[in-house]
Amino acid sequence: MGRSVPGELSPPSSFLQKRDFRLFWTAGAIDGLGTCASVLVLPLVLLGAGYPPGLVGMLASIAMVSGLVASPFAGVLADRWPRKPMMICSALAAAAAMGTVFAAVAWGRTLFAHLLAAAVVEQVASACYMAAAHGTIRRLVPPADYPRAIGSLQARDQATQIVGPTLGGVLYQAARWVPFLADALSFLLAAVLVRAVRTELTPEREGPATSFVSDLAHGVRFVWTDGFLRFVMLWTAGLNAVLGALYYHAVFSAQGRGASASSIGLILTFSGLGGLIGALAAPWLVRRVPSALVVAAASWAMVPAAAGLAFTTRTWAYGLLLGTVSFTAPSVVIVLHARAVLVVPDTLQARVGTVLGTAGEGLAAFAPVAAGVLVSAYGGRTVGLGCAGALGLLALYATLRVKYLRADGPGPDADTEPRHTRDSVSASDGGPL
Numbered sequence: 001m002g003r004s005v006p007g008e009l010s011p012p013s014s015f016l017q018k019r020d021f022r023l024f025w026t027a028g029a030i031d032g033l034g035t036c037a038s039v040l041v042l043p044l045v046l047l048g049a050g051y052p053p054g055l056v057g058m059l060a061s062i063a064m065v066s067g068l069v070a071s072p073f074a075g076v077l078a079d080r081w082p083r084k085p086m087m088i089c090s091a092l093a094a095a096a097a098m099g100t101v102f103a104a105v106a107w108g109r110t111l112f113a114h115l116l117a118a119a120v121v122e123q124v125a126s127a128c129y130m131a132a133a134h135g136t137i138r139r140l141v142p143p144a145d146y147p148r149a150i151g152s153l154q155a156r157d158q159a160t161q162i163v164g165p166t167l168g169g170v171l172y173q174a175a176r177w178v179p180f181l182a183d184a185l186s187f188l189l190a191a192v193l194v195r196a197v198r199t200e201l202t203p204e205r206e207g208p209a210t211s212f213v214s215d216l217a218h219g220v221r222f223v224w225t226d227g228f229l230r231f232v233m234l235w236t237a238g239l240n241a242v243l244g245a246l247y248y249h250a251v252f253s254a255q256g257r258g259a260s261a262s263s264i265g266l267i268l269t270f271s272g273l274g275g276l277i278g279a280l281a282a283p284w285l286v287r288r289v290p291s292a293l294v295v296a297a298a299s300w301a302m303v304p305a306a307a308g309l310a311f312t313t314r315t316w317a318y319g320l321l322l323g324t325v326s327f328t329a330p331s332v333v334i335v336l337h338a339r340a341v342l343v344v345p346d347t348l349q350a351r352v353g354t355v356l357g358t359a360g361e362g363l364a365a366f367a368p369v370a371a372g373v374l375v376s377a378y379g380g381r382t383v384g385l386g387c388a389g390a391l392g393l394l395a396l397y398a399t400l401r402v403k404y405l406r407a408d409g410p411g412p413d414a415d416t417e418p419r420h421t422r423d424s425v426s427a428s429d430g431g432p433l
Contacts, residue, residue: 021141023197025152037164037182067123068127074128078203079203105180146338147286154330203347218351219355228343231404233355238397240363242367244371246309248367251264267315268319271325275329275330283334296395305324306325307384340356
């Protein structure tokens with residue numbers, strides 16, 4: 001055996017890597033199915049109990065914002081504490097919250113304040129789980145497999161978003177409380193699967209302990225002062241916002257032309273399937289095409305598909321074009337995230353991951369409102385062209401920044417171990433500005 005370089009991680013055996021990654025993947029799949037199933041039916045339960053739609057929407061918004069706000073703080077904890085126990089405790093907390101919702105619905109005591117508190121606890125616990133999960137890829141997968149691993153995680157999440165709502169509807173038909181029981185059990189099973197992971201996930205800390213605020217600020221500063229990570233944050237946030245706007249633009253425009261609910265559902269199904277197929281195909285593409293070319297070409301390929309949404313009037317064409325955009329985006333996301341995992345030190349994986357995630361999801365949260373207001377004010381064609389123009393600007397930005405990807409990155413010829421000692425020096429010095 002060769003000597004390990006000081007400060008670098010010693011990867012587990014190939015067998016453990018595969019076994020532990022499968023456990024981690026499966027835990028997320030089960031958790032995601034349960035969450036997507038219960039998210040669909042919670043508003044139905046509240047509406048059935050007589051609460052007005054505005055109050056129901058407020059609950060969903062407060063819960064979502066709670067998770068977004070908690071995420072950066074959870075990232076600091078995940079870079080300080082053992083990550084596996086943090087994931088297990090977070091899953092158990094979410095299971096307890098959904099368990100109380102199951103009991104309340106089953107016994108017919110659906111109080112708004114209780115359901116709001118449970119939804120907030122579940123979102124904050126999920127944010128803590130995801131923050132700890134950000135540091136796992138680096139421990140469970142060798143660098144050459146980063147694109148394939150991230151692609152499989154994206155495909156998993158796309159599949160749960162497609163299957164989960166349907167599952168929730170089926171369970172709701174059996175009894176109103178069944179989806180919440182299923183969600184609570186899914187969190188419990190996820191905790192059991194994470195507990196079975198044998199690889200050490202505890203982050204390495206170097207130097208004297210610093211304050212919580214200092215660690216939080218360091219994570220934000222690390223992303224902003226590194227040219228590549230700043231590019232990932234801005235590009236991903238912009239893409240999420242535009243994709244969200246396109247998604248709701250297609251729904252509002254189709255509805256305005258008299259499309260049926262089943263036809264609109266077909267549009268959303270095409271979009272989900274496009275994202276799933278794109279996530280499955282992206283690792284194959286990334287292994288064969290230079291990363292810089294993938295990012296630039298895929299970014300530009302989304303522009304004409306988005307522009308087509310401004311001119312189509314047929315429901316199937318909405319679905320096909322939106323599915324094309326959803327198919328193309330994962331290849332860029334996988335390249336950028338795989339590179340980010342490679343260059344970010346283990347001690348900052350959670351903080352960087354939560355900063356990037358919060359920026360992307362925070363901006364996307366305004367997409368439904370923006371799409372509704374703009375479609376009402378200016379019409380679907382203007383909004384579609386505006387989204388295409390925004391994607392064009394993102395493509396131009398990506399073309400000007402692909403220089404960060406021309407260095408050696410994750411792929412078949414990548415280093416066999418993370419080189420975070422060297423990369424952390426350049427990043428802490430401000431990175432390639």
